[in-house]
Amino acid sequence: MLLYDDVIEEYRDFATYAAGDSPCFEEWALGVAEDDEVLAWLDTLPPIKRQPNLVLAAARWHGAPAPGSYDGLRRVLLEREAEVRATVMSRATQTNEVGRLATLAPVLGLLDGPLALIEVGASAGLCLFPDRYDYVWPPLGGLRGSGGPVLTAEATGALPVPERHPEVAWRGGVDLNPLDVSDEDAMAWLENLVWPEQDERRHRLREAIGVARREPPALRRGDLLDHLPDLLDEAAPHGTPVVFHSAVIAYLEEADRDRFHDLMTGLVAEGRCRWISNEGRRVLPAVTGGREVPSGRFVTALDGVPVAWSHGHGHAIDWL
């Protein structure tokens, strides 16, 4: 999903993305795409602020019942317009989905440790703890023994089921707006970003916040393109530096996406780090490489080469 597409297309695209996971958001997004009054209101927002995840979450924050009818959403958007607008303008979609680790852990398992993990676009840094979870990849196998919560992704293909947890010697990251796991308001907003019907994700998020609170991650505030070189220097003495990101690069302008791709390709070629990307199918075209990616799937890639098509929230992984 691209942020700067025509807004109707964006909401229809989002409805497809949400279908199956959130019938409520699917209905809401399709409703918005057909509602001239709401579309006109969206048009008054800066393009970057029209994204469905943000607008729908802001409406819920101000009382739109979810799951609930499209009318409930519409009423809040139009009748509590000023409050919704203020929330849309002051907050961001920083959904931190630790479930994605179930699709990243098999890739981490291919790397020689110990690992020094650098997450760009880390949000609250919840994905920096792959060693603190157990994993199940039905029907292929699992990885247990961490004593932590269990993450599950349905798997197809010859998924390389890791035999042991990654040894993480260092972890850190950067975000434009790093969220502090001890900040109750920030964590409540994170919870509000979980889609309506997804009680399991909400439960997992609470568990993940608990995991991170035991050893709060070191996150820098700023743009990933500015901070990456310093983070690499800091991480490298501790182990194999692994730069990773999921659901982040769509937020960059197209020119910055290209810059980021070139930067990472160069760093990998110089042997300075490994690179795990997990992004929507149209976000890093040079990585996707013109391949046919199933709708709604992320491209999970190692060092710029796709290894799997993954569910955007980590519920499934199709190894290539």
Ligand SMILES: C[S@@+](CC[C@H](N)C(=O)[O-])C[C@H]1O[C@@H](n2cnc3c(N)ncnc32)[C@H](O)[C@@H]1O
């Ligand atoms: C949808 S969240 C994903 C968080 C996390 N990667 C995950 O998978 O759960 C995207 C995050 O990227 C961050 N972000 C977007 N553009 C960024 C940039 N240019 N530099 C650093 N962080 C950025 C946002 O602030 C947000 O926290």
